[in-house]
Amino acid sequence: MIKEAISKEEGLKLKHTQKSWLYVPATLLLAGAVTLAGCTSESNNAAGGGEKGASTLNGDSAATAAGIKGTIKVWDWDEAFLKKMVPEFNKRFPNVKVEYTVVNNGDYMQKLQSGIASGSDVPDVVLGEMNYRGQLFDLDILDNLEKAPYNFKRTELLDYLPSILTNSKGELVGVDQSITPAGLAYRRDLAKQYLGTDDPDALAKAIPDWNAFIEKGKKVQQESGGKVTMFASFDDAYRVIREQNSKPYVTGTTINLTDRLQLPLTTVFSMRDAGILGKYEAYTPGWNASFAKGDNIFYPMAPWSAKWNIAANDKDGIGRWGLIPAPGGSYTYGGTSVGVYKDSKNKDAAWAYINFAYMSDEGMAINYKEFGNMAGTKQFFEKHKDWIDAGTEYDKYFAGQNLNKTFVEKIVPTVKADPQTKYNAMVQTAYGSLYPLWMKDTSINVKTALEKLKSEVKNLAPEATIK
Structure with missing residues (x-):
């Protein structure tokens, strides 16, 4: 069961009866989603003790979000995701301008290396598809997310993820776009x-x-x-x-x-x-x-x-x-990491985007429903048991088998x-x-x-x- 993949100290108690967690009706998502501004201090303390990790950003006030300013470049190969997520992000962070470029994943590393060499065109938010992730990490261009200004804790991730999100120096340089x-x-x-x-x-x-x-x-x-x-x-x-x-x-x-x-x-x-x-x-x-x-x-x-x-x-x-x-x-x-360029001039804004799109309650209500991406954080499974109870629109191809229940209970624990x-x-x-x-x-x-x-x-x- 999924609880075996979550460290005991987190105290998560996901039961054997949990159901699937990919796609849910929009009405259920909107009803079940807790907005970034609405999370309680109890949630923040459980996941970060007041530091700016995934959970504490959920608790930031509207005024704090408005105070995050700047322009960030994002390179991604999923144009549909960008067109949906960026406007939603800007509702929450109105003073962050997102300049995104659609880059084929097969061309991503070459374009990135060219930008680094010229010093003129490097995104603030950097994606690492699994086939070239190690090559990306060894370029040593990604920030350590466990240090300021991020202060994210690897213990917030499902237990198998840190090994594929850390570089050869042992630094956590990405979070997961979606668990695989x-x-x-x-x-x-x-x-x-x-x-x-x-x-x-x-x-x-x-x-x-x-x-x-x-x-x-x-x-x-x-x-x-x-x-x-x-x-x-x-x-x-x-x-x-x-x-x-x-x-x-x-x-x-x-x-x-x-x-x-x-x-x-x-x-x-x-x-x-x-x-x-x-x-x-x-x-x-x-x-x-x-x-x-x-x-x-x-x-x-x-x-x-x-x-x-x-x-x-x-x-x-x-x-x-x-x-x-x-x-x-x-x-x-498969799978894709998402990190911050270490020479970014707008690290707070880049992290706000990553946190909103891939880990926050509000962002995941879109990401989960629209695109089938599942956060790699333990908090996602702890807080959204009601989402896990819903099936996916693709279950019909599987004769009604609850795909996500199968993934959660029978596949995740031994990854x-x-x-x-x-x-x-x-x-x-x-x-x-x-x-x-x-x-x-x-x-x-x-x-x-x-x-x-x-x-x-x-x-x-x-x-x-x-x-």
Whole structure:
């Protein structure tokens, strides 16, 4: 249950009966939301002792909010979010001008580095998508949010988050745009036909570990004549198994790939050799189309996946899907950090924006309802049990299964995540260039693949020691 992921000293008592927490009717949100000006001093003391953390900003008076002034630059790739959130922010902070630029997430780091080099164009609010987050953190351009003027406490975050929001110096340099705990989405029709059940609890019991998953996959492969596989892609399996085996593997300039990836690669190669993985490459048109095609049973799934993967790719799939925890434990799937540029001239204003949009009651009433983003703070779950009781508009794709209840009770408690450095990003880049061949050429074994990966990482990081 979610309470296992929240430290005991916070005294949170989220019960087993809590329900989902993504999308709720606007009327419920407006009724349940506590505005920034309306939070009590008791709430402030519980979360910050009067310092300007997430909870104390909720308690700032209108006069204090009006006193925060300045112009801030925000770079974000979600234009719909900006168009909705910035006007709402300005209702609360009328003297902060937000100049936002829509930047494709694939171009973000290059544009940011160019701005730093020229010294002319760097945003005050900086986003760090997971694929390049470690590279961003190692640029050392983000402020430590546990120091003034922010005084945010990492203990306010869900317990697994600090490891992926701190830089190599141990400084907390971001908060979470939206938590991304992940399990497995599955096609109910195919599970019923080939695995004997489409019930989430029964299916999870039928595949308690990856050995059982592989054996079931062999049965599916045989009975379908090779037309149906368990995962659509080698990469789908790898991203799940790699992240659920999360542990630090970068120390200074030493990268221990053998210790980190031997087990995940061994498991995925066993799946490949058993013939239970599809031939798609993740996030290609063919992979997208496979959701509706019905030639694969399982896909990685975070809370955002219901909208962007399932509904977007299987428009006629109402009632067709289910969600279970992954065998062997939960993992993170994607995610974005949000931090403050350390040379910003308007740090108070930048923090006010981040706090309002991603952590405050008033901002989350919009963020949660409109965009499905869930705050990474313990306070969010403590204060909004009524929100958690509501279902999501995407539950209909899952035959009425309460997605958020599943995430809260069965997936969040076992989430782990790797600390991020520039070397983590390099490892992922090297892997991305290699896995398509690993998927197709069965003569390549784990030992050969791992050695090739080490060689590619060494090319990207010649100064590093690769083990």
